[in-house]
Amino acid sequence: MRLHALQETAVRYFLEVVKTGSVKDAALKLNVAPSAVSRQVARLERELDTLLFERHARGMVPNAAGELLAAHAKRTQQDIERVAGDIAGLRGLRSGHVRVVSTEGFAFDFLPTLISRFRASYEGIRFHLEVGTPNEIPRRIRDGEADVGMTLSALAEPGIKVELRQPSPILAVMAQGHPLAAQRQLSLRQVVGYPLGLPSEESSIRQLLDISCGRQGLRYVPAMSSNHANALVSFAAAGGGSIAFYGELSIRTQLQSNALVAVPLKDREMNERYLEVQTLAGRSLPDAGKAFVRFLTEAIKETA
The missing domain is CATH 3.40.190.290 (D-Maltodextrin-Binding Protein; domain 2)
Incomplete structure (x- = not known):
């Protein structure tokens, strides 16, 4: 196995196919031709000497080897983000990017207001807020699409660290x-x-x-x-x-x-409803993400 095959472009294209479930959809997201995505995936499979997907009429699903590679690639991306955040932290908490995903109710008013208050002290930190269903939020965190999740949850989720769990009565x-x-x-x-x-x-x-x-x-x-x-x-x-x-x-x-x-x-x-602030278990967030999680959990506790 030649490890130089694990280069940035090939792995990035591979991860997009994992996420979208098809070469065509991945190509649209990446703004490249489907043939380019197919070549990169085929190259990875050739260099690693194994198939990475199960091909079906409705799309492509990663097999055991593909899931292993996807998990490795996502961890690598998160490590890079953390190191970049740590380097920025040497200059003080002046820059960074925090990706938040939440259910619609929290995204409507509470989170935008809280993000604005946070940026009053750390104006160099950028945020991206997306809305998802309670089932989607832990998956997005596990897949490396978000750093912090705020959701309504009843069951423990594998691979998820619960930073705060608090009653949220209706x-x-x-x-x-x-x-x-x-x-x-x-x-x-x-x-x-x-x-x-x-x-x-x-x-x-x-x-x-x-x-x-x-x-x-x-x-x-x-x-x-x-x-x-x-x-x-x-x-x-x-x-x-x-x-x-x-x-x-x-x-x-x-x-x-x-x-x-x-x-x-x-x-x-x-x-009998609870809100949770979620992050990825075993992951050390960049300093900007850590600071926002602290700020978020304290703000929620103040409402109790």
């Missing part, structure tokens, strides 16, 4: 003038008769709502459903007796501006 959210707005606590039995704005069936809110209503024999009919958090917040804020469901961090700005009221729910399932 609240009933409504306009100031709603008939239930003055209540200190509500039950779903009081709520389900009002027009409900609900997220998709795959969301943790919808799943816990269904479990709790099923246990109590309650039925509801969504007045509006959407996979967009802003739409449901606006639906509740518009009045008409509408109610949505959210965690406090997701709508903090609206609550501070008195546009909305958020009332705790007494039903036990609606209080």
Whole structure:
């Protein structure tokens, strides 16, 4: 085996095929011809004397050797980023790049506000924030696509370090003038008769709502459903007796501006949700990433 085959271009093209599942899609992402991607993958396989993918009609899936090479390449990329961050750290925390992935609720208001506050002290640090589903976030961290994840999780994820785990109860959210707005606590039995704005069936809110209503024999009919958090917040804020469901961090700005009221729910399932700040287990983040994780976890603890 000739290790000089593990050069930057070939491995970069290989990783893109792993990520996208096809030569054509990888070529589009890399802005090169599909033949160039195929040549680089074939060269790696020739030099390493082994196939790296299982070829299927619907795409390419890394085999055991491909998964081993992909894991090695991702670790190498992360080591380079860490060393670059450490070198920058010798000059003080003046530069760096932090990639954050989160569920939509946290990306709507809480994280952008927090990033702005962080950059007030470290203006040379750049951020990239993407939205993903709770299932996608740990995968993106394991695949090296993100440094820090903020998500709602119920199960332990392999290869993931949980920097912080904290309860994130679901609240009933409504306009100031709603008939239930003055209540200190509500039950779903009081709520389900009002027009409900609900997220998709795959969301943790919808799943816990269904479990709790099923246990109590309650039925509801969504007045509006959407996979967009802003739409449901606006639906509740518009009045008409509408109610949505959210965690406090997701709508903090609206609550501070008195546009909305958020009332705790007494039903036990609606209080069995947890937020997590996640990083890759065994990875030493660059200094910028470490500083932001500290800043993020402290900000969340302050809300408890």
